Amino acid sequence: MDVNEYLGLFLDESQEHIQSINTQLLKLEQSGGADVVQEIFRSAHTLKGMSSTMGYERVANLTHEMESALDLVRGGKKESNQLLLDTMFIAMEQMEDMIADIESGGQGANVDVSETVAAFQSFIGGKEVAVEKTSETSTFEIDLYTNSVIEQAKQTGFEAYQITVKLSDAVVLKAARAYMVFDRLQELGEVVSTHPETEEIEQEQFDLSFDVLFLSQETKEVIEHAIAQVSEVERVEVNAFTETAVSEPEVAVTAETIAPEPVVQATSDKEEAKDTKEQVAAQAQAKTIRVNLERIDRLMNLFEEFIIDRGRLERLADEVGQPELNETVEKIKRGTNELQSLVLTLRMMPIEQVFNRFPRMVRSVAKEIHKKVQLDISGAETELDRTVIDEIGDPLVHLIRNAIDHGIERPEVRLQAGKPEQGMLALRAYHGGNRVFIEIEDDGAGINVDKVRSKALERGVITDEEATTMSENELAMLIFAPGFSTADVVTDLSGRGVGLDVVKNKIESLGGVVSLETVAGQGTKFQVSLPLTLSIISAMLVQVGDESYAIPLTSILETTLLDEADILTAHRERVFDFRGQLVPLVYLKEMFGIESETKTQFPVVVVRKGNKLVGVVVNDLIGQQEIVMKPLGTYLEGIPAISGATILGDGRVALIVDSNDLF
Amino acid sequence: MEQKWVVFSLEENTYGIDVQSVRSIERLQPITRVPNAPSHVKGVINLRGVVTPVIDLRLRLGYEEIEPTDETRILIASLNQGDAGFIVDRANEVVESDEVRIEPIPESSRDMLSAHLTAIAKGEDKLFSLLDANALFEEQYAE
Numbered sequence: 001m002d003v004n005e006y007l008g009l010f011l012d013e014s015q016e017h018i019q020s021i022n023t024q025l026l027k028l029e030q031s032g033g034a035d036v037v038q039e040i041f042r043s044a045h046t047l048k049g050m051s052s053t054m055g056y057e058r059v060a061n062l063t064h065e066m067e068s069a070l071d072l073v074r075g076g077k078k079e080s081n082q083l084l085l086d087t088m089f090i091a092m093e094q095m096e097d098m099i100a101d102i103e104s105g106g107q108g109a110n111v112d113v114s115e116t117v118a119a120f121q122s123f124i125g126g127k128e129v130a131v132e133k134t135s136e137t138s139t140f141e142i143d144l145y146t147n148s149v150i151e152q153a154k155q156t157g158f159e160a161y162q163i164t165v166k167l168s169d170a171v172v173l174k175a176a177r178a179y180m181v182f183d184r185l186q187e188l189g190e191v192v193s194t195h196p197e198t199e200e201i202e203q204e205q206f207d208l209s210f211d212v213l214f215l216s217q218e219t220k221e222v223i224e225h226a227i228a229q230v231s232e233v234e235r236v237e238v239n240a241f242t243e244t245a246v247s248e249p250e251v252a253v254t255a256e257t258i259a260p261e262p263v264v265q266a267t268s269d270k271e272e273a274k275d276t277k278e279q280v281a282a283q284a285q286a287k288t289i290r291v292n293l294e295r296i297d298r299l300m301n302l303f304e305e306f307i308i309d310r311g312r313l314e315r316l317a318d319e320v321g322q323p324e325l326n327e328t329v330e331k332i333k334r335g336t337n338e339l340q341s342l343v344l345t346l347r348m349m350p351i352e353q354v355f356n357r358f359p360r361m362v363r364s365v366a367k368e369i370h371k372k373v374q375l376d377i378s379g380a381e382t383e384l385d386r387t388v389i390d391e392i393g394d395p396l397v398h399l400i401r402n403a404i405d406h407g408i409e410r411p412e413v414r415l416q417a418g419k420p421e422q423g424m425l426a427l428r429a430y431h432g433g434n435r436v437f438i439e440i441e442d443d444g445a446g447i448n449v450d451k452v453r454s455k456a457l458e459r460g461v462i463t464d465e466e467a468t469t470m471s472e473n474e475l476a477m478l479i480f481a482p483g484f485s486t487a488d489v490v491t492d493l494s495g496r497g498v499g500l501d502v503v504k505n506k507i508e509s510l511g512g513v514v515s516l517e518t519v520a521g522q523g524t525k526f527q528v529s530l531p532l533t534l535s536i537i538s539a540m541l542v543q544v545g546d547e548s549y550a551i552p553l554t555s556i557l558e559t560t561l562l563d564e565a566d567i568l569t570a571h572r573e574r575v576f577d578f579r580g581q582l583v584p585l586v587y588l589k590e591m592f593g594i595e596s597e598t599k600t601q602f603p604v605v606v607v608r609k610g611n612k613l614v615g616v617v618v619n620d621l622i623g624q625q626e627i628v629m630k631p632l633g634t635y636l637e638g639i640p641a642i643s644g645a646t647i648l649g650d651g652r653v654a655l656i657v658d659s660n661d662l663f
Numbered sequence: 664m665e666q667k668w669v670v671f672s673l674e675e676n677t678y679g680i681d682v683q684s685v686r687s688i689e690r691l692q693p694i695t696r697v698p699n700a701p702s703h704v705k706g707v708i709n710l711r712g713v714v715t716p717v718i719d720l721r722l723r724l725g726y727e728e729i730e731p732t733d734e735t736r737i738l739i740a741s742l743n744q745g746d747a748g749f750i751v752d753r754a755n756e757v758v759e760s761d762e763v764r765i766e767p768i769p770e771s772s773r774d775m776l777s778a779h780l781t782a783i784a785k786g787e788d789k790l791f792s793l794l795d796a797n798a799l800f801e802e803q804y805a806e
Contacts, residue, residue, distance in 0.1 A: 547696065592698035630714045632697070632707065634744040635800055640699055645707055645714040653695040653709050 014099045017043040019356040026359045041070040056108040065120035087119040153215045160241040166209040168234040175204045180230045189216025296346050304628045348383040351429050354393045355380045365404050372422040379429035395503045399440050407444035441525040447476045447518040476518050480504040541622035544588045545596030548654045555659040557606040564600045586662045587617045607659040614662050666760040671751040677791035688754050689737040717748035740796045762786045
């Protein structure tokens, strides 16, 4: 089978399952619970199945051992312990590495898993056969309703039976045979429930045997006889069903002691059926399909062109001034508006995907360097562009490691400082304007600005003069300068030769900005702001001289008219009174070197960044418009205060003002 | 492999650029100035929906800036970092390699500006310098 076609799917799903296991493992460690074990088991099982189909033996091997160990825990045969948990955490790390290797073209054989496998095996122990639970017995989960049905039936002379039907190995049409069995049974009484579910049996989603919970006035022998007559039925067992029968079969079966291999096989097959069932259930909540990113990009591009043409059409319709044409254009406009908001959400994914791996990471990093850290995640549902999601993981890992390593103090130091022993690390994501903000805040020691200053001087990052004139915040930001590290002891974490400058570069390459706030003794907050990559935005078009610029609407607070006489000067800066607040003015014509006459009254676009405001002085407001953001290209990267370009309805290019640069 | 060059002029001088890297030759169209960009960058144009940077090759190669004429063209080249346009005085012709002989640049004329030249092509009634279009853009960072 050509597996390449499925590789993308395999990688995506593997990562999802690994993440899910990690999340559940943490849950298991904190609170335990049978459903959690079940959840992990399910993911491990799926991973095993997928990887062996794809031919990644080592991955399959590791997950197989993990699955076997979990099966014991889930069957109540063994207690989960810290050693098993740790082994599973390690296994997941190794899995991640192997999946990463596969992603980069390898065979997933880059990690030596033998120790982990051995650890699982020693947990499983030698008594595998004895403790293994056979799947031949089914347990009907009797809910209250079924129970009352049985009770009532019994009162009216019915008997409840548990029937196990095994079809012969040579059976061709399993579902047809099963159907015939049901047909016979219905003549004799009433089928209450089946295991697997009736639908699954109809879809042949069962091994060779299935169980029926059956109500009948007939005797056991009659029923047995009736079913045995269906061809290709190898064996029928009819037993009286009592409530105790629910928990008993284990005993009955251990006595049978079947060879270990088929048992494992049967268990997994049954599990498969259950998997499908649960997947169906999950899909019912949110039906999703996987779509190649390329297709979505093509759709976006086509749509962008369409939006531009729509702009042209609107302009033409205006010129023609024919009412019917205007009406139609108006309809198209409304339709495309809706379409647009839909298209834009296609590439968006919750940042959960990235955040999910952090709890485990924080746990292991904290353990490694003997610190106590409580991670608090909020806003995991915040959506971001898929490309950004793929890239932002590593920089965040770095910042989090940094916070644990350098920010949060050792427990004894914290106690001395009157803080709780356990450090708090908050990870937050939220939308703000057309950006997404991710914050990493710790309640640690804060950045020692004096130490940063002397280190920076020592390493020649800044000059003596700079050292005295720089603000505390500017100094703190120096930790992002190339080759900077303030750790007293070079720990395993920090001494890896990768500085925070790499983080900064990466974030900037994604169009993001990183900033920090720090208070000595109280902690540090890193803030990463990223573009949503909403490529179609609402903007205010403004005119300065004979040039037009677009200012994204999301950053605009409001527009106002200002008289020359209203301009004040404070600290050599031109400001104006905006509702009792003094707001600095920025003249676009000066900033962009545009020749234009000065008017005595002019519009001011008030833009905000956080809670700071700036008034942008322009010549004219052209109006509000939907624009398609286009990159300026590599050659013109880094032009100050310009974030991109757009094509206007008349085909001309207008530049988009990055109002964040005006502050 | 047979090579071809698009030959264009700046004042009296002719230059050639590999036809493989030329996507199209456009008439002059409205250029949107990009503030605070290097002076030889005239701005950006809308090239069939793609915002494409345009540089004035006259300024880039140290000629005087002139008013555009009817013959002024924008040569759209496909470069390592994406497409870019070059404003030239006139696009002349496409020359095939069997029409010319390729010779190294004479030692004497090696100066700052010839850093973007790779060779000289000489034919019966032609003489033009071969231009490395990528170098024209990349060196902008070194300045």
